Amino acid sequence: MLFEQILFFLAGFGAIAGALGVVMLRNPFFSVLALVTHLIALAVLFLLLRADFLAAAQVVVYAGAVMVLYVFVVAYVGDSDTPLRPADGGLMNAFGPLAALAIFVEITVAVVGSSLSGLGGRGPEVDARYGSPEAIGDLLLTKFLIPFEAASFLLLLAAVAAVVLARKRRGLEDLDAPREATG
């Protein structure tokens, strides 16, 4: 169990460092790279929780595909090296981190103070099939068929919406011209 604890703390620190990097780095490109670190550390935590298929999906879908999309858009929009805390930020700059800290304290107190008996243990012993692609696929095609189909419709909708958002519109060069077909 010592190995598991060492791995938990390593991956946990990696995840926290990646998350802090996303928020605190100025260049959006470095923020994306910090998020990739964070996602890979989270995949290690998923493996510790015996969610093998989800760890693989996290690395392939998130750290692979979604982050490539981000990198493309950051390269397209350009290096908007924005200041971390603009001078005219107002109340949000001061109270944002405080509000986040308050949420953290609240969740921690709620979790530690709850009477869930399972929180103090590692959970029941599970066999090798737990969290495998076989088990996940079995559940997706039997008990959770409707969420599965809804997710596929959602992906289709998002693909169509992305095409509509990104297509070339006439009149974009002349911004003052009336546009009849927007959207």
Added chain:
Amino acid sequence: MDTSWYVVLSAFIFCIGAAGVMTRRSPLVVLLCLELMLNAGNLALIAFSRMLGNEEGQIFALIVIVVAACEVVIGLGIIVGMFRRRLPIDVDQMNELRG
């Protein structure tokens, strides 16, 4: 490790993401912080799923990953649209969706 460790870690990551959403102004970084918050939720779901010993929380996390991918596509499409229309890339100055 006990389940409570994972839940507290997930709460911490969620709060880092929330602080980023509240303080950063570039919509790209705001979207990245939203990803942080969704991932913190995923970690809690999987930890509870392990605590209960069944895989249903993992299915939930898988659906969250799908929804996050859709949200990223639409969000980045809107950012590219803003850039093409030469609008300022700043969430504070975005107060209408029309043109």
